Amino acid sequence: MEIYNAQSKSAHATALRSVGDVWNFGSGVQAITPVSRTGPEEYKEHGTTTYKTGPGITPGHGNDKGVLYKVFEPGSQILRCFQCHSTGRVNFTPEQGIQPSELGVRCESCHGPGADHAKAPSKFNIFQPRNLNGDGVNAFCGNCHRQPPKEGEDTNWSDPWNVRHQPVYLSQSKCFLASAGKLTCMTCHDPHGAKPTRNACADCHAKPRHRTLKSGTCAGCHMPAVAPSKELKFTNHWIGVHSR
Numbered sequence: 001m002e003i004y005n006a007q008s009k010s011a012h013a014t015a016l017r018s019v020g021d022v023w024n025f026g027s028g029v030q031a032i033t034p035v036s037r038t039g040p041e042e043y044k045e046h047g048t049t050t051y052k053t054g055p056g057i058t059p060g061h062g063n064d065k066g067v068l069y070k071v072f073e074p075g076s077q078i079l080r081c082f083q084c085h086s087t088g089r090v091n092f093t094p095e096q097g098i099q100p101s102e103l104g105v106r107c108e109s110c111h112g113p114g115a116d117h118a119k120a121p122s123k124f125n126i127f128q129p130r131n132l133n134g135d136g137v138n139a140f141c142g143n144c145h146r147q148p149p150k151e152g153e154d155t156n157w158s159d160p161w162n163v164r165h166q167p168v169y170l171s172q173s174k175c176f177l178a179s180a181g182k183l184t185c186m187t188c189h190d191p192h193g194a195k196p197t198r199n200a201c202a203d204c205h206a207k208p209r210h211r212t213l214k215s216g217t218c219a220g221c222h223m224p225a226v227a228p229s230k231e232l233k234f235t236n237h238w239i240g241v242h243s244r
């Protein structure tokens, strides 16, 4: 019950909501972008996004007119929005409208189908991400937060928009590489959103060797905030010594 109640209020659970005939993407922790149907096979991502700081142009849009998407184009981008922001299969209505099974990132997004488990609870009939190591968790959360780069794949490390892909950056940090699979997203985060982000540095760095330690938090200096636009802010998950 505790996990259920906490999760239903989390940013994961509220990552997609429906209000009348508009789909609101984003929990509002950072931003909410509306998407609505504009034709039999067409959806519009609205040009105005509500940021925590107020309304502004949607990321990636040049003006506030909005961007149209076809549902059945190859690699359909609009279907992919729904896939990452909802749980279970994305279905279609008889009129070819998009119909997600469950709104937001809920239990079965991460624990797999749970009907058998609900009927006869056992640890053998539910997926337990607890058993994954560091690479396993990066890949698992990376299904939505983006996968670490494969060998030989190029990443533009100084593009501030890429910083929002946390597994990509964490996978490069010495803390991750040198801790033999022990450092995972869950070292610091509760995926159910029940507990605040933990300052886990002392687990492994009891006494860091600082020449001068000015005021500030460990993460503030070693995982600095990066703002790709004036409205959004992400955390550099490449833990390390950053200038500034």
Ligand code: HEC
Binding pocket: 010, 011, 012, 014, 015, 025, 026, 027, 028, 029, 030, 031, 083, 084, 085, 086, 105, 109, 110, 129, 140, 141, 142, 143, 144, 145, 185, 186, 189, 191, 193
């Ligand atoms: C099915 C897609 C999906 C998966 C799988 C997923 N996430 Fe998320 N996550 C999201 C979306 C979408 C948001 C944005 C919610 C919002 O708009 O604020 C988010 C937000 C977050 C946040 C920030 C908000 C908060 O609750 O503090 C954290 C931290 C997070 N995810 C961690 C994880 C971790 C850790 C995993 C793996 C155990 C994971 N996520 C797996 C889609 C996913």
Ligand code: HEC
Binding pocket: 025, 026, 027, 028, 030, 031, 032, 033, 035, 045, 077, 078, 080, 081, 082, 084, 085, 143, 144, 145, 146, 164, 165, 232
């Ligand atoms: C590959 C999975 C994926 C796809 C596809 C995807 N999102 Fe997201 N979305 C996320 C995750 C993870 C987050 C949280 C962190 C972040 O911004 O990367 C998020 C966050 C957001 C936010 C909150 C602002 C923010 O950046 O935190 C909005 C709004 C949003 N997405 C809208 C959309 C829309 C609209 C589409 C389709 C055009 C879309 N998303 C496609 C995974 C996805």
Ligand code: HEC
Binding pocket: 003, 004, 005, 007, 008, 012, 105, 106, 107, 108, 109, 110, 111, 128, 129, 130, 186, 191, 192
């Ligand atoms: C974003 C992914 C995500 C979502 C959504 C999610 N969980 Fe989890 N859950 C995890 C991860 C990852 C762990 C392992 C935690 C750890 O390693 O500390 C976990 C652990 C658990 C555990 C403890 C099992 C154990 O290993 O001790 C329970 C019970 C659980 N989740 C139930 C739920 C329920 C019920 C929901 C929906 C209300 C839910 N989870 C939603 C990712 C998720």
Ligand code: HEC
Binding pocket: 174, 175, 176, 178, 179, 182, 183, 187, 199, 200, 201, 202, 203, 204, 205, 218, 219, 222, 223, 239, 240, 241
């Ligand atoms: C699971 C263990 C673990 C955790 C948790 C962890 N680290 Fe590390 N970290 C390491 C290891 C192992 C190294 C590499 C050994 C070394 O060079 O001392 C390292 C290296 C570093 C370095 C040097 C990086 C470089 O590129 O040379 C810094 C700075 C650092 N950690 C800061 C932090 C901070 C700040 C936190 C908390 C936000 C943190 N670490 C959390 C294990 C960890």
Ligand code: HEC
Binding pocket: 137, 138, 141, 145, 163, 164, 166, 167, 168, 170, 183, 184, 185, 186, 187, 188, 189, 196, 197, 200, 201, 219, 223, 233, 234, 235, 236, 237, 239
């Ligand atoms: C060493 C600790 C640590 C680890 C490991 C870690 N995070 Fe974070 N994360 C933070 C801190 C600190 C913040 C910023 C403060 C906050 O959101 O509470 C943050 C913020 C976030 C956010 C909010 C958006 C942003 O970028 O600021 C998301 C989403 C997120 N982390 C996902 C992940 C995922 C997915 C993983 C695993 C690949 C992960 N984190 C691993 C410490 C960590």
Ligand code: HEC
Binding pocket: 201, 202, 205, 207, 208, 209, 210, 211, 212, 213, 214, 215, 216, 217, 218, 219, 221, 222, 241
């Ligand atoms: C004001 C910024 C700042 C703060 C706050 C800070 N650091 Fe550092 N840290 C640095 C700089 C800069 C270096 C590079 C070495 C130097 O100049 O002393 C460093 C080096 C390190 C190293 C690598 C040296 C070593 O011991 O091997 C670790 C680990 C580390 N810090 C961990 C932490 C932890 C844990 C905290 C929180 C208790 C923290 N730092 C707080 C700026 C900071």
